Amino acid sequence: MSLFQAFLEAFPNDPDQTVLWTCDSEHYSYRDLYEFSGQLANALQQNGLKSGDTIAIQTGKSADLVFLYLASLRVGLTCLPLNPSIALSDLSASPETQRLSLLVCSPDKEEQAQESAADLNIASILTLGTRGDGSLMSACITQDLLFQDSPLAADTPAALLPSGTTENRAVLTSMTQADLLREARDLVKKHSLNGEDVLLHALPAYQKHGLFSLVNMALLSGSKICYLKSFDAVRMTGLLPRITVMAGNPVVYQHWISSSSFTGDIPQSVRSCLCAGGLPSKESSDLFYDYTRRKINIL
Known part of the structure; x- marks a missing residue:
């Protein structure tokens, strides 16, 4: 069973119940989680991403970041969350980051990301702000809210997590959907x-x-x-x-x-x-x- 499928089975009978709310008076229901993550999943696939690809995320904290994480689960992507204070150039020595299919960064980091893209072999860069802004959210506007979920194996990689450094390079640990x-x-x-x-x-x-x-x-x-x-x-x-x-x-x-x-x-x-x-x-x-x-x- 995929992780997102397990979430779906735990959803309440009323999909309009609030599941997440922020201090900025943003309220999101289970229906919103399903539809917004589906819209983002479609946008990611439209951008050429497929199951098995890895995306790095270096953005501020927002509800849209939660939706992006859920979208990555549905597509079958591996997420590498990055501390916003880390320079992207510091990742160039890590072999796991030499196959990034996408970097999602804050709009104010886009210029720096473009400069590091060649060294990290990043195929594509999209931005995500904390107020519903950024090129990723713009790409969602034309996407369907419904995403065609495909069966995913339990051992589908889902997360790459920094676990220290050795010989001046980051050490990353992988977790599958089954692990999570x-x-x-x-x-x-x-x-x-x-x-x-x-x-x-x-x-x-x-x-x-x-x-x-x-x-x-x-x-x-x-x-x-x-x-x-x-x-x-x-x-x-x-x-x-x-x-x-x-x-x-x-x-x-x-x-x-x-x-x-x-x-x-x-x-x-x-x-x-x-x-x-x-x-x-x-x-x-x-x-x-x-x-x-x-x-x-x-x-």
Whole structure:
């Protein structure tokens, strides 16, 4: 079973239920997820991409990025998320990046991407902004909302993830759709997620847990996603009454704990505080517990 097919089987009977909303008052339903990802999938295929191809993504955090990830699953592409602060030239020494079929970057990075395209053998470059802008979104306008999904093998590669460096080149680890599905099922079980949960997504989208894990476990469990586009301590604190599970990383928690908006007053409805990529420092973790009487748990 493909990962997207598993998501479809977990969708509620009412496709117009909200599944993702942002602090900018953007609300998206399951129908939107299906149709917008289908439109993007058609645009990707129109651009010559096919199952087995690899795309690199270096954009800001937005709901459109979630749709792009889902579109890549439907086409059978491998996604390589890149930290926006990384220079593309730094990737030239990695053999896995010598076969990129597409780079999706922020509009303000397009000129730099064009300069690096030859060294990285990038076949095509499209842009994606954080406000529905960019050449990729323009290419979607004429595309059908319905995408003809083809059967995909469970071992279809889906993600390339930086796992360190060696001899001055990036080391990338591959995960298949089956790997991501297995991980999502384990996370749903581990954290007892269900359709009543609302997850505060405060993770960077270029990290594994931000682009893949949190989205996967939410869609598989029927949980809703409150999508925080960038770190904002005041907004995070204000959103607490509307969520049941918080997900950040050590940096997010440490910045939040040290902010003036952190009072330690976490509603009882927030049943779990999860942290991806390890835990905050002992000092921050202890301070968090002292204020909230809650423990931060590893995602």
